[in-house]
Amino acid sequence: MxxxxxxxxxxxxxxxxxxxxxxxxxxxxxxxxxxxxxxxxxxxxxxxxxxxxxxxxxxxxxxxxxxxxxxxxxxxxxxxxxxxxxxxxxxxxxxxxxxxxxxxxxxxxxxxxxxxxxxxxxxxxxxxxxxIVEPHHTNSEFYAKCDSCGTQIAGRRYKCTMCADFDICERCEAKSVHLQHAMLRISTGLRTEIPGYITMNAPSYVFGETRPHLREEVTIRHLEGETLQ
Ligand SMILES: [Zn+2]
Ligand SMILES: [Zn+2]
Structure with missing residues (x-):
């Protein structure tokens, strides 16, 4: 009609x-x-x-x-x-x-x-x-590009704990890219918990204000952690 x-x-x-x-x-x-x-x-x-x-x-x-x-x-x-x-x-x-x-x-x-x-x-x-619903709104896949090879990251990514919003893909990690800094391995979707003592103490640029879905994920994990106590 x-x-x-x-x-x-x-x-x-x-x-x-x-x-x-x-x-x-x-x-x-x-x-x-x-x-x-x-x-x-x-x-x-x-x-x-x-x-x-x-x-x-x-x-x-x-x-x-x-x-x-x-x-x-x-x-x-x-x-x-x-x-x-x-x-x-x-x-x-x-x-x-x-x-x-x-x-x-x-x-x-x-x-x-x-x-x-x-x-x-x-x-x-x-x-x-x-x-238009962006891919990251489905929570099935991170919406991030590898900062080393530039491809869309599907699956695990590795986030630097020291650089500003720096993520690399599994393939680059396997090639020993960015060995000089400690990396967090984060799995697809919401399965990987990042403890509050890392996110809260990290300089704000590490977890990237430009990627609100990660901030959301961290907040969800933080809140879940609080309700469990
Ligand atoms: Zn890569
Ligand atoms: Zn780094």
Whole structure:
């Protein structure tokens, strides 16, 4: 089921960026559809459409005006989603959080969901964002790169207890990389306990503020240790 189309001026205004609403507020439903001459523009090299895009993210909603070209609409939407809602990459679905959605993967699909309102005559698009879940959120695998060979670490890793956020993979450890410092062997997932007397006494750079999942793991282990006492 698709989201219902707006059936009154008030509902159409909900689809207009707040700063542009005054341009339409004097319209009445008795006026025939107005096709704004500024709504599309042609030139030798490009064809763009001005579309009012409503981004839904769970209980948040932001409405912005965007100029699309058919070849880059999907990338433009993805980039705008990241700037409106930082901290994640987003999957893009048609519709809003209250109706079942279809995931959108291309600019031509974006174009197929653009509609025009009947009273004010502007083009609009309503989309819903879902965060792309990063691999480390599954807890099945560490999301870290080997600081020696650069590959994604799958399985055990070895963390230096002295360097700043320095991890190496099993293969590099077997080749005696970084023998000069003591290393912690950490297994996949949450199976390896790191005692609080190591994490608490370590300089903060050792366990890396840039990798919150490890901080989380350490905190979980720390809390579990406390509840056992
Ligand atoms: Zn390596
Ligand atoms: Zn080291």
């Amino acid at each position: 698709e989201a219902r189309e707006p059936s009154s001026l008030a509902e159409e205004l909900e689809l207009v960026p707040p700063e542009l609403r005054s341009n339409f507020e004097n319209k009445s439903s008795s006026i025939i559809p107005l096709y704004l001459s500024s709504n599309t523009s042609h030139s030798a090299s490009s064809y763009t459409r001005t579309v009012y895009v409503t981004f839904h993210k769970t209980f948040e909603k932001k409405v912005v005006s965007m100029d699309f070209s058919e070849s880059t609409a999907f990338e433009d939407i993805s980039r705008r989603a990241r700037s409106l809602f930082p901290g994640s990459d987003w999957r893009i679905f048609s519709g809003n959080p209250y109706h079942s959605n279809v995931e959108i993967h291309s600019s031509s699909e974006i174009y197929s969901y653009i509609k025009r309102t009947t009273i004010c005559g502007f083009e609009y698009l309503v989309i819903n964002l879902e965060p």
